[in-house]
Amino acid sequence: MAKGGSTKDQRMRQRLTLEAARILAEEGVKDYYLAKRKAADRLGAPSTQNMPRNQEIQDALIEYQRLFKGDEQQAHLRHLRVTALEAMRFFRTFRPKLVGPVLDGSAGEWSEVLLHLFADTAEEVAIFLMDEGIPFEPSERRLRMDRDVWEFFPVYRFVAGDVTVDLTVFTHAGRRQPPRSQVDGQPMERAGLSVVERLLEPSEPLTGFS
Structure with a gap:
């Protein structure tokens, strides 16, 4: 306050x-x-x-x-994190990072799994999705990269089970400079596979993403 x-x-x-x-x-x-x-x-x-x-x-x-929300929210958060982990394993080639509410624990009923992927071109991700037979919706997102610097990035969205997965694609250089968080204006926290795995119990059942 x-x-x-x-x-x-x-x-x-x-x-x-x-x-x-x-x-x-x-x-x-x-x-x-x-x-x-x-x-x-x-x-x-x-x-x-x-x-x-x-x-x-x-x-x-x-x-x-x-x-x-209590236990209901925690159960839903775990469900989202399981989906995130499966998606990250599926997109391992693109060195995925989890960001946003599913990572920080504030995810709710309408939250999506937000992943950052890294590739030479965004088309690589689109081709991968098409080759795997995954219907997707392309768009773009405006992100703040510095105090007064905004950039547009390609986005691909698709549904996995009952969860929407949102992929923002950066160049490989984008791994070194995350966009700014809308919460505190600091560089956005990103989590790799090992971190997301630690957020879940080892016994958490995984159903397979593809």
Whole structure:
């Protein structure tokens, strides 16, 4: 919580934090800025300048899930991580890295498995998917690479069972410079196969990805 400001402002900031966290958990909204604007509109404070930081909202989101989702959220998180691990093994050639809510533990009902892949060209990933007979949807994503530097990257999305897997493709050089996180603005945390394996119990059943 930011220091300073009136008690009224601090109370509104706390209410905005909790409502934005609830919107992220319950309504399928994935963008923190949009969740904050929705929260401000609903609480009658659309013009407020006292918005919480994204990190405050993520902390509140994790606490909300612990209080109101409990075992259900943890079971779903494990399911997503199992899918992520299977996908990473499947795309091992492209040195996959897990990022986002499935990695940091804030994933909810609408979360997708977000992977970063690395190749000479994005077409290599598209050809791999086609050769494996996996229907996919191509698109692109704008990511912040530095304070004032944004770039577009190719994205391929497909469904594995009941989970959407989202692949953002970088060049091999992109392994050294991850994009910035929307939560804290720092370089995005990425996890390789060994890290994801440690997030799961050794006895976690794997069904095979292909």
